[in-house]
Amino acid sequence: MSGSRALIKALEREGVDVVFGIPGGAIMPVYDELLNSDIRHVLARHEQSAAHMADGYARASGRVGVCMATSGPGATNLVTGVATAYMDSTPLVAITGQVPTSMMARDAFQEIDAVGIYTHVTKYSFQLLRSSEVPYVTKAAFFLASTGRTGPVHIDMPKDVQTGEAEMSFPDHVDIRGYRPYVPPDPAAVARALDLLLESERPIILAGGGVIKSGAHDYLLQLAESALIPVATTLMGKGAVPEDHPLSLGPVGMHGTVQANKLVNEADLVLAIGVRFSDRTTMEVRGFAPDATIVHFDVDPTEVGKNVKAHHAVTGDLKASIGLLLRMFQERARTGSWGAWRRRVEEVVSQWRDAVVGVKSEFSPPHILRAMREILPPDSIVTTEVGQNQMWAELYFKVLRPRTFITSGGLGTMGFGFPAAIGAKAARPDVPVVDVAGDGSFMMTMNSLATSIDEKLPVVVVILNNSSLGMVAQWQRLFYNRRYAATIFGANPDFVRLAESFGAEGVRVYSMDEFRNAFRTAIRSDVTTVIDVPIHPEEDVFPFVGPGRTLNEMLLGDGRE
Amino acid sequence: MNGAEGSSQTPIIYSLIVENKPGVLFRVASQFRRRSFNIESVAVGVTERPDTSRMIITMRGDQQMAEDFARVLRRTVDVIDVDRMDPGRAVQRELALIRVKPGGKEIAGGVRGEGELKILAESSDGAIIQAIGPPDYLSSLVDALVRGKVLEEVVRTGVVALEVR
Numbered sequence: 001m002s003g004s005r006a007l008i009k010a011l012e013r014e015g016v017d018v019v020f021g022i023p024g025g026a027i028m029p030v031y032d033e034l035l036n037s038d039i040r041h042v043l044a045r046h047e048q049s050a051a052h053m054a055d056g057y058a059r060a061s062g063r064v065g066v067c068m069a070t071s072g073p074g075a076t077n078l079v080t081g082v083a084t085a086y087m088d089s090t091p092l093v094a095i096t097g098q099v100p101t102s103m104m105a106r107d108a109f110q111e112i113d114a115v116g117i118y119t120h121v122t123k124y125s126f127q128l129l130r131s132s133e134v135p136y137v138t139k140a141a142f143f144l145a146s147t148g149r150t151g152p153v154h155i156d157m158p159k160d161v162q163t164g165e166a167e168m169s170f171p172d173h174v175d176i177r178g179y180r181p182y183v184p185p186d187p188a189a190v191a192r193a194l195d196l197l198l199e200s201e202r203p204i205i206l207a208g209g210g211v212i213k214s215g216a217h218d219y220l221l222q223l224a225e226s227a228l229i230p231v232a233t234t235l236m237g238k239g240a241v242p243e244d245h246p247l248s249l250g251p252v253g254m255h256g257t258v259q260a261n262k263l264v265n266e267a268d269l270v271l272a273i274g275v276r277f278s279d280r281t282t283m284e285v286r287g288f289a290p291d292a293t294i295v296h297f298d299v300d301p302t303e304v305g306k307n308v309k310a311h312h313a314v315t316g317d318l319k320a321s322i323g324l325l326l327r328m329f330q331e332r333a334r335t336g337s338w339g340a341w342r343r344r345v346e347e348v349v350s351q352w353r354d355a356v357v358g359v360k361s362e363f364s365p366p367h368i369l370r371a372m373r374e375i376l377p378p379d380s381i382v383t384t385e386v387g388q389n390q391m392w393a394e395l396y397f398k399v400l401r402p403r404t405f406i407t408s409g410g411l412g413t414m415g416f417g418f419p420a421a422i423g424a425k426a427a428r429p430d431v432p433v434v435d436v437a438g439d440g441s442f443m444m445t446m447n448s449l450a451t452s453i454d455e456k457l458p459v460v461v462v463i464l465n466n467s468s469l470g471m472v473a474q475w476q477r478l479f480y481n482r483r484y485a486a487t488i489f490g491a492n493p494d495f496v497r498l499a500e501s502f503g504a505e506g507v508r509v510y511s512m513d514e515f516r517n518a519f520r521t522a523i524r525s526d527v528t529t530v531i532d533v534p535i536h537p538e539e540d541v542f543p544f545v546g547p548g549r550t551l552n553e554m555l556l557g558d559g560r561e
Numbered sequence: 562m563n564g565a566e567g568s569s570q571t572p573i574i575y576s577l578i579v580e581n582k583p584g585v586l587f588r589v590a591s592q593f594r595r596r597s598f599n600i601e602s603v604a605v606g607v608t609e610r611p612d613t614s615r616m617i618i619t620m621r622g623d624q625q626m627a628e629d630f631a632r633v634l635r636r637t638v639d640v641i642d643v644d645r646m647d648p649g650r651a652v653q654r655e656l657a658l659i660r661v662k663p664g665g666k667e668i669a670g671g672v673r674g675e676g677e678l679k680i681l682a683e684s685s686d687g688a689i690i691q692a693i694g695p696p697d698y699l700s701s702l703v704d705a706l707v708r709g710k711v712l713e714e715v716v717r718t719g720v721v722a723l724e725v726r
Contacts, residue, residue, distance in 0.1 A: 119588060120595075124638045127584070144638065178580065178641040302632045305625075 003131035004033040004162040006170075007095070010138035011039060013170060016066050018426050020044055020053040024070020026110060027097025029162035042426060042455050045447040047074050049419035051081020052445070055090045056420030059406045060381055061427035062215075064145050068095040072110030075156075076117070080413060083121040085152040087410025088236060089213060091145040092152035093138075094118070100160040101129060118154035125154040131164035140174045148181030149300040150213055183299075185321035189314045193271070193295045194328050196312055200269035200293065202341040203229050206252065209236030209409070210274020210299060212402045214318035217241065220273065223326045227335050229271070230345050232260040234281045235394055236409045237274070243398035249349065250398075253281040254545050255391040258352040261543070261551040263345060264289050273297045274318050277307035278410065287550025297321055356396070358542030358557020363512055365389070365464050365535060369396035371516055372434065372462070376523065379404060380432040381424045385417040385441030387471035389464045391541040393436045415444030421459040422452050432523040434460045439492055440469040449502035452528040460522040461530045466537045467492050474540045478555075488537075499530035508532040569623040574646040574653070574722055575631065577616040580639040581607055589616065589640065592633055598622065602655070602696070604719035613641065617721050619696075644724075651722040655696045658716050659703070662687045665711035672705045674698035687713065696720050 001009075007030060011019070018040040023031040034041055044050035047069040054065030065085075069078045075096040085092045096118075099108040118125040123144050126137045134157075141153040197203055205224055211217050217240050224231050224247050231241045232249040241248050250257035252264050264270065270292045275281065282288040285308060296303070296310035297318060304313040314321050356366045369392055372382070378400040384390040384407040399405040406424060408416040421435040435442075442463055452459060466473075473487040499506030505527055509515040515533060522529035542557030579585045586605060593600055601619045608615050622630075627645060634643045658681070661669065666688050669678055676694025683689075692702055699717060706712035 115584065116587075119584075119591065176638060179638050300636070302629070302636050304632075305629060 001165065001168045002029070002033070002162065003128070003134045003157070003164050003166070004029040006131065006134040006166075006168045007138060007157070007162070008033045008037045008039065010135050010170060011066065012037060014064070014138070014142045016064075018042060018057065019066040019068055020050040020057070020423060021068035022047055022050060022070070022074060024074045024097065024110070026071035026099055026159050027068060027074070027095075027157070027162070029159065030068065030095070030097065030157070042422070042457070043451060044419065045450050046445065047077035048080045048415065049445045049448045049451070051078050051092070051094065052084065052413075052416050052419035053423030053426070053451075054092055054094075055081060055085045056383060056406055056423030057427045058085075058090050058092055059420070060403055060424035062403060063427070064091045064093055064142055065423065066093050066095070070097045070110065071099055071114070072112050074110075075112055075114045079117060079121060082118065082152045082154065084408050084411045084413040084416060086121045088408065089149055089151050089209065091150040093141045093145055094122070094152055094154045096154065096156050097162070098156050098158040101158045102160070104158065114154070114156045118156070121152070122154045123151040126156065128155065128157050128161045130166070131161050132166035132168065134161070135168050135170040136174060139171050140176060143174050144176070144179065148179070183316045185314050185316035185324060187324065189312070190321055190324045191328060192312055193297070193314055194325060194332070196293055196295055197227075197269060197271060198332070198334070198336050200336060201338065202267045202344075203269040203271060203336065203338065204264055204267040205229050205231040206234070206264065206270050206272045206275055207231055207237040207240040208234040208273065208275030210318050211237055211240040214274065214299065216274070216318040216322040217402045219319065219322040219326045221245075223322065223329060226326070227329060228338065228342060230263060232256075232264055234275050234278065234409070235407060238394065238405045239399035239402045242400045244400060251394050252551065254283060255394055255541055255543065256545070256551070257395060258355065258543055258554060258556075259348045261545065261554060262348055265550070265552045266344070267292045269293045269295065271295050271297075272310075273322060274299070276303050279307070282308060282551075283545045284548055284550045287552070358540060360536040360539050363510075363535075364539055365392040366396040367512060368462065368464065368515060368533060369393055369436070371512060372519060373398050375516065375519055376432060376434065380434065380523070381406065381421070381428060382434050382436060383407065383417040383421040383424060384436045385438050386412045386414045387438050387441055387469070388466075388474060388539075388541050389436050389438040389441065391471070392464065395541070395543075397436070414441040416441075418442060418445050418459075418461060419448045419451075421461075422448055422455075422457045425457040425459050432460065434462060434523070437461050437463045438470055439463055439465045439467060439489070439495070446498070449499065449504055449528065453503040456526075458526055458528045460519070461528070462519070463495055463530065463532050465492070465495070465532055465534050466539060468537060470539075471541070477538065477540065478546070495530050495532040499528070503527065505529040506532065508534070510534070570621045571624060572648045573620050573622055573627045574648055574651055574720070575616070575618045575634065576644040576646055576722065577618065577634060577640055578608065578642040579614050579616055580641065581612050581614040582639070585614070585639045586616070588637055589634065592630075592637060593620075596630070598630070602717075602719035604721050617719065619720050646722055646724050651724045653695050653720050653722040654693060655699050655720045656718045657692045657699050657702070659690045659692060659706065660687065660713040660715075661690060661706060662711040662713060664709065665706055666690065668705055668709040668711060669702060672698075672702045674701055676702070687711075
C-alpha cells in the first residue's frame with residue numbers, strides 16, 4: 001500500500017468526513033488518493049482560510065478538524081491558521097506536502113523547513129521519513145490533538161513517502177512515553193477547593209474555554225445553580241453557561257460587561273475553571289480580583305501560576321474534576337453564607353444587565369447584535385472576525401449553548417470569522433451560521449465566498465462597515481490624539497456587488513427594520529448572503545478598560561468611569 | 562517575564578530523560594529560547610537504554626521560575642521525565658581539554674580544587690591537558706591559565722550530574 005493510500009485510510013479510521021485544503025505539486029499523490037475515498041474535500045482559496053475552516057469545523061463539532069496544503073508557500077500560508085488554533089487549543093491535524101526526502105535541505109523548489117516552523121505553533125510536528133510510518137504517525141497525531149489540552153498537530157509528508165509502497169499495519173492505539181494526558185484529579189485537592197469555596201463570603205466562578213472543550217459545562221451549570229454562585233466567563237468561555245441565565249454575568253476583561261468586571265473585583269474567591277488568565281481578561285494583573293483567593297482548575301499544569309498566582313490548584317481533566325466538585329458539594333448538603341453577596345450581585349446585575357453604553361444612535365452595532373439574538377434560534381452558530389465587531393459580539397450577543405460562539409481569542413487573527421463559519425457550516429449544516437464581521441477583517445479572507453458558493457456551504461456575513469480598521473482607529477481616538485495612521489480606507493469595494501459577482505446574495509441596510517428583514521431572509525437562504533451595514537465611522541466599543549488599567553477602571557463612553 | 566534576570570540568581574540543574582531521536586534537542590532548546598533563558602551548559606548522551614538520552618542542562622535563575630519551567634519541560638512531548646536536581650546534593654563533573662603554552666602545566670598544577678589533571682600530549686610548544694572536576698574547579702583553572710598568559714584554547718564538555726541518594 002502506498003503512503004498516500006495509508007494516510008487516507010488512517011483518516012477514514014479516525015472517522016474524518018471532511019478535509020479542507022488546497023492542492024499543489026508536493027501533495028498531489030494524497031489528493032489523487034482522496035478521489036478514491038468518501039471523505040469530502042472542501043477547496044479553499046487560500047491556505048490560511050483552509051486552516052480556519054478546519055478550526056471552525058472542530059470548534060462547532062468537538063471533533064478533530066483536518067486541513068492540508070502543499071509544501072513551501074502552502075505550508076507557510078497555513079501557519080497563521082494553525083497558530084490561531086494553537087492559541088485557542090483547537091484540535092486540528094494539519095498535513096503538508098514536502099519535497100522528496102532526497103531533495104530536502106537543498107533549497108528545492110517550494111521547499112521550506114516546515115517542522116522547524118510548525119514546532120512552535122503546534123503540540124507536535126511530525127516529519128515522516130518512511131511510508132511505513134504513516135499509520136502510526138497519523139494515529140499519534142489524532143491522539144495528541146484530541147486529548148489533554150487539545151491543540152493542533154502537524155504532519156510533514158515528503159512526496160516519496162506519499163508514493164512509496166510498504167507493508168502497513170494500523171494501530172488501534174498509541175502509547176507516547178512523554179505524553180500522559182489522562183491525569184485524574186486528586187480528590188483531596190478537589191475537597192480542599194470545596195472547603196475554600198464554603199469558607200468564602202463573596203465567591204464567583206470564572207469559566208474559560210476549557211469548560212466547553214472538556215464538556216464540563218453541564219456540571220458547571222449544576223454547581224452554579226445548586227450553590228447560587230454567579231458565573232462570569234472569559235471570551236473563550238462564552239456559552240459555558242447560557243448567557244440569559246439569571247446567574248450569568250457575561251464576559252470579564254478589556255471589553256467585559258460592567259457587572260462581570262465589577263463583581264470579579266469585589267469577590268473574595270474566584271473559582272477559575274479552564275482559564276489561562278489572558279492579559280485581555282485580567283487587565284493589569286496586580287489589580288485583578290485583589291481581595292480574592294484564586295482557586296484554579298485546569299487540565300494543563302503549566303497554566304497554574306503562569307499569569308495569576310493560584311492559592312490552590314486542581315490539575316487534570318475538567319469534566320472529571322468539576323463532576324467530582326459537584327458531587328462533593330451535594331454530599332456536604334450545605335452552602336456558604338452568601339446572602340449579602342447574592343443581594344449585592346442582584347443589585348449590580350439588575351442595574352447593568354440590559355445597559356447599552358456609548359452608542360451613537362439607535363442603529364448602532366449593539367442594537368444589531370441584540371436583534372440577531374432575537375431572530376436566531378438558540379443553537380445557531382455565530383463566528384466573529386477580529387476587532388470592534390468581535391468585541392461588540394462579546395458584549396452584546398448572548399450565547400445560549402456551548403460551541404455556538406467561535407472567535408479567535410488568543411491570536412486575534414483578522415480574517416478568521418468567515419472561513420471559520422464555512423467550516424462550522426460543514427459540521428452543522430442543520431443550523432444557521434453567521435459571521436459577525438468588520439470590513440477590514442472580511443477583506444482579508446473574503447475570497448472564501450468562492451468556497452461557500454462552490455461547496456454549497458451557505459452562511460450569513462454581517463459586515464459592521466465603518467470603512468476603517470475600527471479597533472485601531474478607536475485607540476487612535478482615545479490614545480493617539482485622533483491621529484489616524486493608516487486606519488481609514490479610501491476606497492472600499494461595494495460589498496453587495498462583490499457578493500453578487502461570486503454568486504452570493506448581497507444587501508445593504510440603513511435601519512433596524514431593514515436589517516431585521518434582510519437577516520430573517522438571509523438565515524433561511526440556501527446561498528451565502530452578505531449584509532452590508534454602514535455604521536457611524538466613530539462608533540466605539542464600550543465598556544472599555546484601557547491598557548495598563550484594572551478591571552474596575554472602565555470607560556463607559558459617555559464621560560462616566 | 563525573563564526569569565534569567567533579577568536578583569535571586571541561583572544555580573539550576575535540570576536532568577531530562579528524552580527520546581533518543583532527531584529534533585529533540587531543538588524542541589527542548591526552543592523552550593529556553595522563547596523565554597530568553599541562557600543555558601550555561603548542556604550535556605547530552607545516551608542512557609542505559611538505547612532509545613533514551615539524558616540531558617543535563619544548567620542555568621541560573623530564581624527557584625519559582627525554575628519550578629514553573631520544569632512543568633513546561635515536562636509538557637514537551639519528547640521529554641519523558643524531568644528532574645530538578647538540588648545543586649547541594651548533586652555530584653557534578655565536567656571534562657575540559659586545554660591547550661597551553663610552555664609553563665601552563667605548572668600553573669595548572671598549582672590550582673587548588675577537587676579535580677584531576679592529566680597530560681595527554683606534550684611538546685616544546687606546550688601541552689594538551691585533560692582536566693576533570695566540578696565546573697567551579699575548571700573555571701578557576703581556566704582563569705589561572707588566562708592570568709598566566711599560557712592558555713591557547715579550551716573545550717569543555719558541559720556538566721554531567723547525578724544526585725546522591
